[in-house]
Every structure is written in C-alpha cells, then in structure tokens.
Amino acid sequence: MISFNKPPYVGEEIKYIEEAVKAQKICGDGQFTKKCNKWFEDKTGAAKVLLTTSCTHATELAALLLDIQPGDEVIMPAYTFVSTADAFVLRGATAVFVDINPKTMNIDENLIEDAITEKTKAIVPVHYAGVSCEMDKIMEIAKKHNLYVVEDAAQGVMSTYKGKALGTIGDYGCYSFHETKNYSMGEGGALLIRDGKNAELAEIIREKGTNRSKFFRGQIDKYTWVEAGSSYLPSDMNAAYLWAQLQKADEINENRLQSWNRYYEGLKDLKEAGKIELPYVPEYCEHNAHMFYIKAKDLEERSALISYLKENGVTAVFHYIPLHTAPAGKEYGRFHGEDKYTTKESERIIRLPMYYELDEQDAKKVMDLIHTFYK
Numbered sequence: 001m002i003s004f005n006k007p008p009y010v011g012e013e014i015k016y017i018e019e020a021v022k023a024q025k026i027c028g029d030g031q032f033t034k035k036c037n038k039w040f041e042d043k044t045g046a047a048k049v050l051l052t053t054s055c056t057h058a059t060e061l062a063a064l065l066l067d068i069q070p071g072d073e074v075i076m077p078a079y080t081f082v083s084t085a086d087a088f089v090l091r092g093a094t095a096v097f098v099d100i101n102p103k104t105m106n107i108d109e110n111l112i113e114d115a116i117t118e119k120t121k122a123i124v125p126v127h128y129a130g131v132s133c134e135m136d137k138i139m140e141i142a143k144k145h146n147l148y149v150v151e152d153a154a155q156g157v158m159s160t161y162k163g164k165a166l167g168t169i170g171d172y173g174c175y176s177f178h179e180t181k182n183y184s185m186g187e188g189g190a191l192l193i194r195d196g197k198n199a200e201l202a203e204i205i206r207e208k209g210t211n212r213s214k215f216f217r218g219q220i221d222k223y224t225w226v227e228a229g230s231s232y233l234p235s236d237m238n239a240a241y242l243w244a245q246l247q248k249a250d251e252i253n254e255n256r257l258q259s260w261n262r263y264y265e266g267l268k269d270l271k272e273a274g275k276i277e278l279p280y281v282p283e284y285c286e287h288n289a290h291m292f293y294i295k296a297k298d299l300e301e302r303s304a305l306i307s308y309l310k311e312n313g314v315t316a317v318f319h320y321i322p323l324h325t326a327p328a329g330k331e332y333g334r335f336h337g338e339d340k341y342t343t344k345e346s347e348r349i350i351r352l353p354m355y356y357e358l359d360e361q362d363a364k365k366v367m368d369l370i371h372t373f374y375k
C-alpha cells in the first residue's frame with residue numbers, strides 16, 4: 001500500500017532527543033526550543049517566533065493577543081481546517097465565512113470587504129497547500145478598516161509571497177508541525193509576531209500568565225502571575241525532533257518540490273485533455289509542495305477514483321467538509337454571500353500521496369493508475 005503521508009524523518013531526531021534527555025531539561029523552553037525559535041526568526045524575518053504545542057494553540061494565542069471578545073466577528077474561508085475557526089469561536093467570536101477562489105482554493109480577497117461589519121475584528125487568510133493568499137490586497141483592506149490579520153500558515157512553512165515568508169505579513173502568523181506537515185515535531189506549532197508588538201505579552205500568556213521567561217533571562221528576580229494565560233509551550237524533546245529537520249530544511253523542501261513537479265509534469269496531459277484540473281501557483285508565490293491535489297469532474301467521479309486507487313494499493317484522500325455546513329459551523333458561524341465555489345470545489349479535490357522521500361516508482365504507479373482510470 002502506498003500511504004498518503006509519512007511523517008518526515010531525517011535521521012538525527014533521536015540523537016537530539018537524547019541530548020535533550022541527557023541535559024535533564026525536557027520541559028518547555030529548553031535549548032532546542034530556543035534554537036528553533038531563533039532559526040525561524042532568522043529564516044523568516046519575524047521579530048519574534050515562539051514554538052507552541054500546536055498551530056491550533058498558536059492561533060488561540062493570537063486570538064488572546066487580539067483580545068477577541070464575545071460578539072466579535074472574524075472573517076475566514078469556510079474551506080479550511082476546523083482550527084482556524086476554533087481559536088476564535090472559543091473566545092466567543094462569530095466566524096464569518098466567505099467564498100474561495102477556485103484557482104487556488106484560498107479566500108477570495110475580492111469578497112472580504114463586503115463581509116466587514118462594525119463587529120469585525122480580524123481577517124484570517126489560510127494559505128492552502130502552501131500557496132499564498134493575495135496578501136497585498138488583504139493587508140490593504142485590513143489597513144483601511146483597521147482590522148488585524150492573522151495568517152493561518154499551518155501549511156505554509158518555507159513558502160513566500162513576493163519574497164516574504166508566509167506568516168510574517170499579517171500581524172501574527174501560525175505554523176503547524178503536526179506529523180502531516182512538511183516539518184514536524186509530532187504535535188506542535190509556532191506563533192510568529194511580525195513586528196514584536198505584544199511579544200512580551202505573548203510570552204506571558206504562553207507561560208500560564210506568568211513572567212517566567214523574563215525571570216529566566218535574569219530581567220527580574222522572581223516570577224509571578226501577571227495575566228490570565230494558558231500553557232502553550234511544547235516539551236523540549238518535541239523541539240529536538242523538529243530541530244533535526246530544520247537542519248535539513250532545504251533538502252526536505254527540494255525533495256518535496258521534486259515530487260510535486262514530477263506529479264505536475266506526469267499529469268499535465270490529462271489536464272490538457274480537459275479530464276482533470278491541476279493546482280495553480282501564481283508566479284509571485286513560491287510554494288513548498290505541501291500538497292499535491294487534482295480535481296475530478298465532480299463528487300461522483302472523485303469517489304470512483306479514490307476507490308479505484310484504493311483497490312490498487314494507493315491511499316488518496318479528500319478533506320475539508322466546508323465549515324459552514326458542519327454542525328459547529330452552523331452554531332458558531334455564518335456564510336456571507338453566495339457559496340459559489342466552496343462546496344462545489346471541495347467535492348472535487350483528491351490529495352495524492354505526498355511526503356518527504358516519496359519514492360519515484362510509487363509516484364509513477366499513482367500516475368499510471370490515474371491515467372488508466374481516465375482511459
């Protein structure tokens with residue numbers, strides 16, 4: 001069976017985890033957490049980066065920093081993972097969903113302004129498949145209406161928009177290091193703070209509302225409870241796993257891009273014959289090959305293709321039941337405007353096996369099967 005995902009593993013993970021264990025510092029903010037934070041600050045240019053226990057938690061932390069209150073509204077696509085909405089509705093906000101652009105499956109930036117009310121507090125673009133949303137336009141709207149922007153860049157680590165790292169364009173950015181993402185630590189994430197504003201408050205909320213980080217830096221002589229907070233810092237053993245991968249960040253990225261390009265070239269004929277659609281990447285967006293998807297004609301054809309692949313030893317999957325159609329989405333959100341593409345396009349997507357070191361022969365088998373299916 002060719003699996004859909006394999007967690008990234010480069011070989012040095014165990015060595016670094018052992019180092020963390022031997023240093024007898026396995027709780028949060030040990031040496032590996034600090035190294036990872038610094039690595040991302042250097043790589044992305046964000047003023048402050050803090051590893052968290054997940055991307056969901058990074059987004060929750062952002063919602064706390066924005067002081068989201070019951071009744072506030074937050075604009076986002078309905079075609080996304082539940083975490084995007086969870087973080088805000090947990091604080092009592094309403095998720096206001098707008099339609100996507102079918103070419104990229106990202107929020108349609110031209111529909112955002114119409115969804116703004118006096119209750120709107122933030123816009124949350126989701127960079128689907130590691131391909132950036134139209135950030136210039138989104139930032140312009142946010143500025144005009146005095147709104148915050150929190151980027152859900154869970155899938156966008158190492159991707160750029162006009163040369164800028166995803167997650168560093170909005171006020172806050174959120175990364176995921178779940179095992180299904182390009183770089184992993186099992187469960188984990190990071191909050192990126194673009195210009196350092198609220199960096200100290202972020203540290204405090206992440207550390208149970210205490211000023212413990214300042215204490216460890218020797219800036220104060222005892223630490224105490226100063227804010228309402230939570231615990232969003234990961235174990236240093238998890239950070240050690242991630243650190244191993246950051247050492248090979250470019251290699252992982254290039255390897256994935258190679259697989260992605262192989263799929264694209266190998267399936268182009270079916271696109272040209274009008275049988276399937278392939279992903280679209282605007283020329284000013286550098287993507288990270290987080291995902292390779294194709295679009296079938298409709299739900300029925302997609303189901304048939306997924307079954308056919310499965311019968312022949314290939315796991316391909318679909319995802320995202322649009323949030324506004326889910327029970328919690330109906331309770332905590334509303335769709336603004338017409339659902340022209342969200343539902344329809346979500347029913348056409350098939351994600352092909354994609355991971356670091358995907359075997360070339362396996363990818364070829366997947367493509368051969370797709371060709372046979374469409375014959």
Ligand SMILES: *Cc1c(COP(=O)(O)O)cnc(C)c1O
Pocket residue numbers: 053054055056057080081083084126152154155175176177178187188189
């Ligand atoms: C994976 C993912 C998340 C959640 O990440 P966790 O680290 O598992 O919390 C959020 N948003 C998007 C778009 C994702 O793909």
